[in-house]
Amino acid sequence: MLAQVNDSGPFPAIMIKVSHLTKRFGSVTAVDDLSFEIAAGEIVGFLGPNGAGKTTTMRILSCFLPATGGSIEIDGLDVFKQSVEVRRRIGYLPENCPLYPEMRVVEYLRYRAELKGLSGSRRRRRVYDVLSRCGLEDERRRLIGHLSKGYRQRVGLADSLLSEPAVLILDEPGIGLDPGQRLEICRLIHGLAEDHTVLLSTHLLADVERICGRALIINDGRIVASDTPDNLVKKLKGHPRVTLEVHGPRHDVEAAFRRHSRVAQVHWRSVDDGWHLFEVECDDGDDVRPDLFREVVAGGWQLREMRCEVIGLEDAFIAVTTEGLQE
DSSP states (O other): OOOOOTTTSSSSEEEEEEEEEEEEEETTTEEEEHHHHHHHOOOEEOOOOTTTTTHHHHHHTTTSSOOOOEEEEEEEEEEESSSHHHHHTTTEEOOOOOOOSSHHHHHHHHHHHTTTTHHHHHHHHHHHHHHHHHHHHHGGSBGGGOOOOOHHHHHHHHHHTTTTTTTEEEEEETTTOOOHHHHHHHHHHHHHHGTTTTEEEEOOOHHHHHHHEEEEEEEEEEEEEEEHHHHHHHHHHHHEEEEEEEEEOOOHHHHHHTSSSSSSEEEEEEEESSEEEEEEOSSSSOHHHHHHHHHHHTTTOEEEEEOOOOOOOOHHHHHHHOOOOOO
């Protein structure tokens, strides 16, 4: 998923570097000593509960807000000392993208390209390119106010791509979209990693699992976890767990399950009429369900249900932000 990066390429290895960033609004600390790095070509999900400091951080990165303290470098440039040059390297899609509903799509993109300093043949080429890349060719003559929410998000994304930015900062690009529209936006964003570094803020954790190579989880203005979505889930998951409902002598069934070397723990409780619910915690490795099924068959017992516990990024997110689990 991640683009290959080397020191001889057009971008530095680290595209975004945030060091000890702090932002206070009066007595309220929205961002508290925040530090992280994002390499060129990464798509990174920026996650956190409401009020965690995500949007504030993204607005500071995009030069819309000043910081109280700390430093940020984007593409090797100081955000606070070289903000004009930094803005040329950033494409920003805010959560509620401000569009002009009375303008046609192509008119709007031409207007936005001119505001960004593009003119002549370069402006025409860039407008054509982003229309094509964002799947807007057939909508180019339509009024923006007549577009669906999904296509309006595409227009906002096309706008953010006009100046060929090195970095894309996308705040809730899938919000308000139906599942099909979200999937299309995710496909668009995933394809952008070839030419852009993407920082993506969202509450839609399935989208992060689908397209992001790494997730940063922020809570109370601080980073509380940073890893791939799969690794975050693995850290939370602990021992894989298989749940079975078996009708048979409880002690015999439990002893049969415990005989296996990959079984770490067996917990049980009675259900009804001789049925028992067994929770079997297993060491990491191959799927142990076939072995447990064979034990049930060999014992002549009845099996009513067998399932694996499934833990996803949402469970990891809740654990990290509500239970204080640290990386």
